[in-house]
Amino acid sequence: MTDLTRLTIAQARERLRAKEISALELTDAYLNAIDSSNEALNAYVAITHDKARDMARASDERLSAGEGGALEGIPLGIKDLFATEGVHTQAASHILDGFKPRYESTVTANLWADGAVLLGKLNMDEFAMGSSNETSYYGPVTNPWRAKDDDKALVAGGSSGGSAAAVSGFLCAAATATDTGGSIRQPAAFTGTVGMKPTYGRCSRWGTVAFASSLDQAGSITRDVRDAAIMLKSMASVDLKDTTSVDLPVPDYEAALGQSIKGMRIGVPKEYRVEGMSDEIEALWQKGLEWLKAAGAEIVDISLPHTKYALPAYYIVAPAEASSNLARYDGVRYGLRVPGKDITDMYEQTRAKGFGMEVKRRILIGTYVLSAGYYDAYYVQAQKVRTLIKKDFDDAFHAGVDAILTPATPSAAFGIADEELAADPVKMYLNDVFTVTVNMAGLPAISIPAGLDSKGLPLGLQLIGRPFEEETLFRASYVIEQAAGHFQPEKWW
Amino acid sequence: MSVDTDTVKRVARLARIAVTEEQASQMTGELNVILGFVEHLREVDVAGVEPMTSVIPFEMRKRADGVTDGGIAADVVANAPATEDNFFLVPKVVE
Numbered sequence: 001m002t003d004l005t006r007l008t009i010a011q012a013r014e015r016l017r018a019k020e021i022s023a024l025e026l027t028d029a030y031l032n033a034i035d036s037s038n039e040a041l042n043a044y045v046a047i048t049h050d051k052a053r054d055m056a057r058a059s060d061e062r063l064s065a066g067e068g069g070a071l072e073g074i075p076l077g078i079k080d081l082f083a084t085e086g087v088h089t090q091a092a093s094h095i096l097d098g099f100k101p102r103y104e105s106t107v108t109a110n111l112w113a114d115g116a117v118l119l120g121k122l123n124m125d126e127f128a129m130g131s132s133n134e135t136s137y138y139g140p141v142t143n144p145w146r147a148k149d150d151d152k153a154l155v156a157g158g159s160s161g162g163s164a165a166a167v168s169g170f171l172c173a174a175a176t177a178t179d180t181g182g183s184i185r186q187p188a189a190f191t192g193t194v195g196m197k198p199t200y201g202r203c204s205r206w207g208t209v210a211f212a213s214s215l216d217q218a219g220s221i222t223r224d225v226r227d228a229a230i231m232l233k234s235m236a237s238v239d240l241k242d243t244t245s246v247d248l249p250v251p252d253y254e255a256a257l258g259q260s261i262k263g264m265r266i267g268v269p270k271e272y273r274v275e276g277m278s279d280e281i282e283a284l285w286q287k288g289l290e291w292l293k294a295a296g297a298e299i300v301d302i303s304l305p306h307t308k309y310a311l312p313a314y315y316i317v318a319p320a321e322a323s324s325n326l327a328r329y330d331g332v333r334y335g336l337r338v339p340g341k342d343i344t345d346m347y348e349q350t351r352a353k354g355f356g357m358e359v360k361r362r363i364l365i366g367t368y369v370l371s372a373g374y375y376d377a378y379y380v381q382a383q384k385v386r387t388l389i390k391k392d393f394d395d396a397f398h399a400g401v402d403a404i405l406t407p408a409t410p411s412a413a414f415g416i417a418d419e420e421l422a423a424d425p426v427k428m429y430l431n432d433v434f435t436v437t438v439n440m441a442g443l444p445a446i447s448i449p450a451g452l453d454s455k456g457l458p459l460g461l462q463l464i465g466r467p468f469e470e471e472t473l474f475r476a477s478y479v480i481e482q483a484a485g486h487f488q489p490e491k492w493w
Numbered sequence: 494m495s496v497d498t499d500t501v502k503r504v505a506r507l508a509r510i511a512v513t514e515e516q517a518s519q520m521t522g523e524l525n526v527i528l529g530f531v532e533h534l535r536e537v538d539v540a541g542v543e544p545m546t547s548v549i550p551f552e553m554r555k556r557a558d559g560v561t562d563g564g565i566a567a568d569v570v571a572n573a574p575a576t577e578d579n580f581f582l583v584p585k586v587v588e
Contacts, residue, residue, distance in 0.1 A: 102568040201549045214548065243553050312531040323508060330509070332581050337574035343584045348511035360510055364520060365527055367508040368496065377494070378531070383544035385537050390548065425523055426530045442548025467549065 004029040005170040009074050009227040012173060016063055016073045023063065023073025026173075027056035027117050030075045034119065034171050040493035043156075043166040045080055045138045046088035047120040055117040062115065071234055072115030077172035079163050080121040081128055082108050082218075083207040087118070091209040092136040093126045095354025096335040105207025106239045107176060107218045114234045119172050123162030126356045127326065128183055128211045131431040132414070132421070133161025135358040140416050143191060144169035144489040147455035151492070154413040154457070157187030157431075163221045164191040168489060174222040174231055178208060180215045181314055182409075182435030185447035188221050189408035189460030192449040192487035194477070196220050196228040199467045200442035201246035203232075204239035212321035213244075215314075215439040224486065225448065225478045229253035232470060248468055256471040257478045262296030264476060267401035271307035272434060274410065280453050281407045288405055288450055288461045291483035292476060302401060304392040309385050310437040311429060316369050316382035317440075322359075323366025329354060361425065390441040397466050403476050406434050408447040408460035434462060444470045448477045450484045458487050494532070495525045 004026050007015070015021045031049055038044050052075065059073035083089050083101040090096035104112070112118070125135040132155040133141040141161035143154040145168065156165040160177035164187035167175050177184040179197035188195025196219045203218040210216060220231035233253050239245040268289065273282075289299050331337035331350030338353050340346035355363065369378035396404065410433060414421065421428045438445045443464055450461040461480060465473045496504075498514075498521045505512045505520075512520065547553075566579040575582035 099572050102565075102571055199549075201551070214545075240554070240556065243555075244547075244549070245554075246549060246551060247554065306537070309534055309537055312533050315527060315531050316534070327509075331574060332583055333570075334572035335574070340584065343586050344509070345511075346584055347509040348506075351509055352511035355510065361520065361523055361527070363508050363510065364501065364504050365524060368500075368504045368524070368528075371504065371507065374494075380544050381534050381537075381539065382531075383546075384539040384542040385534055386545040387542050388537065388539070390545065424526065426526055429530075440548075 005033050007173065008223045009071070009173050009230050012074060017068065019063070023056040023059035023117065024053065026073060027052050027075045030119055030172060037169060037171060037493050041142050041144060041165050041169050041171070042139055043123055043141055043162045043169065043171055044077065044120045045092060045123050045162070048087055048118055051087070052117055052119050059115050059117060069113065069115035070230065071111060073117060074115070074173050075117045075119045076111060077119050077122045077163060077166045077175040078108055079160055079176050079178060080124050081178050081209045082176055083209070084108055084118065084121065088121050091127045092124045092138055093354065093356070093359070094137045094336060095329045095351070099334050103207060106204035106237065106241060107208065107235050110237050111234055122166055122175055125159035125161065126359050127209065127322070128159040128178055128180055129322070129358050129362055130158040131182070131186055131428050133158040134416065135356050137356060141165045142416065143413050144493060145191060145413060145457055146492065147457055153416045155190065155416050157190035157413065159183035160187045160221060164188055164193055167191070167193045167221045167223060169493065174220055174227050176218060176235070177221045178216055178218050179439065180211050180318060181439050182432035184219045184221060185435045185445060185460070185462055186409050186431055188447045189449070189458065190413040192458035192489065194222045194225055194228045194449070195447040196232060197438065197445050198232060198236065198470055199444040201244050202236050202444070202468065202470070204237060204242040204245045206239055206241040210325040212318040213325060214321060215318060225474060225481045226254060226257055228446065229257060229474050246468070251471060253471060253474050256474040259475050260296060261292065261476050261479055264297045264402045265400050266292050266297045266299050266476070267302035267396050267404040268299060269302050269304045269307065269404060269406065271304050272406045274433060277410065281410065281459065284451050284459050284461065285405070285407050288480055291480055292405065295479045297476070300401060302396045302404070304396065304437070306385065306388045306392050307437055310389050310440050311433055313382040313385040313389065314436045314440060315365070315429060316378050317386065319362040319366035320370050320379050321366070323363045323370065326359070326363055386440050389437055393441045393443060402466070403472055404464040406462045406464065408434060408462040410434065412453045412455070412457035412459055438464055443467060444473055446473045446477050448480050449487045450480060452487065495528060496521060
């Protein structure tokens with residue numbers, strides 16, 4: 001018998017509908033895999049055995065009545081940032097100790113309405129602030145991938161490191177994730193998985209713990225492009241509870257797969273050829289362009305002149321919004337409380353103990369750039385630069401470019417507790433150099449595994465699209481996937 | 494621009510995060526690295542550029558000003574560290 005945990009959503013969907021397997025069998029296969037592997041990978045921070053089995057049994061009833069939804073019986077992992085009613089929701093932070101919301105996020109409610117099964121909550125960088133999953137209160141996630149002939153533990157990327165490791169390590173069929181500066185696409189690239197970050201406004205932010213509200217967007221990490229299309233169809237919706245949720249119908253994304261890309265114009269931004277980029281990344285990028293060209297796409301050189309200012313602008317805008325969003329964690333309404341000599345002392349002690357170092361750093365930066373006398377110099381300047389970054393993309397799209405191809409990350413996965421990165425916060429931030437522009441402009445983008453480096457570690461390419469044209473990205477990334485093949489780690493865990 | 498340890502302590506106070514002398518001095522260095530990094534933004538000519546307020550060119554949806562939720566006081570306080578009769582309990586704030 002084949003290992004059920006190796007099936008993609010599309011494959012499992014077919015077998016479930018044909019009644020060759022039951023949803024309970026599939027869910028049990030994943031729960032067993034999690035129970036035996038989670039200690040090694042640390043992908044899950046909470047496992048919902050009973051709920052998963054209850055949901056799977058309900059799916060089996062619906063399937064046998066012929067009423068299954070689009071994700072009927074598909075076991076998913078959910079990033080700890082999404083509110084799940086009555087279930088651990090802590091954004092992998094100590095400050096939300098014991099928090100079990102009385103409500104369900106819109107994105108997860110959509111998934112359950114389509115029949116999906118909750119396996120548990122996935123590890124992440126605390127409040128999604130990080131690029132290595134090392135800022136989690138629950139400790140780092142270990143990447144299922146290792147370099148050839150080397151058993152050194154590597155990071156799974158971040159902030160959606162648990163999502164990436166769980167999908168790549170066969171601990172869920174697919175996972176939800178969120179992306180504020182690269183938090184879906186970078187971990188996907190580090191684990192040989194597909195990371196889809198939709199247009200800002202496509203998936204509701206309601207019930208998702210807020211980090212930087214003008215940048216946050218929910219998406220998925222999946223085994224392949226088809227699964228990404230299936231997930232987005234269910235996750236996306238028009239939600240009256242989120243005023244930035246856009247009132248546009250949700251298309252059948254799966255239908256875009258296999259459609260010709262003949263005549264599609266693919267932009268290659270010269271500014272992404274950054275100093276010190278490895279030959280391997282450069283070669284992979286070229287290969288991606290050749291694959292698209294061979295399928296009939298036209299490759300055009302473009303310029304996005306403000307690219308290098310995206311990361312500095314991000315490190316003003318995101319912390320500023322975070323400092324405001326995280327003001328709510330005060331030890332009064334939920335989570336941790338540390339007693340103090342008066343109410344102010346209680347706030348200060350609670351927040352000192354509840355937040356980790358990276359979160360504190362960002363709150364302080366945000367508080368500083370928003371404080372009297374600095375607001376115009378930092379925050380307003382950054383928001384003006386952001387207008388220019390978006391205009392760069394608008395100009396390229398107006399000139400006829402349909403999508404933009406870039407590398408997803410400047411390198412493959414690095415080691416856990418890398419000393420050089422730990423010593424300099426900015427070095428860690430540079431991981432997001434290719435992904436952060438997309439959030440600043442609110443665009444959709446997908447990271448697709450495209451090859452392995454000389455050490456045998458996965459590398460990804462990124463396709464960036466026009467607002468709400470996710471279908472174009474699915475079409476083009478499917479072509480890359482067909483050419484590049486699939487990448488799976490050798491099981492050691 | 495750079496910050497000194499006193500500024501870090503003042504900002505930490507504004508953010509309601511207790512910091513020790515040692516932490517404040519460590520953070521001063523880290524924050525200055527980040528502030529040095531964002532300094533590049535000053536090179537950009539932003540004359541006549543409007544600051545970004547929304548990445549999507551849609552007008553924000555508005556709804557009628559009416560009650561859409563409520564009557565769930567027990568749910569609201571369910572996760573609080575200290576409550577009594579559906580009220581949040583805090584240290585004494587008035588004499």
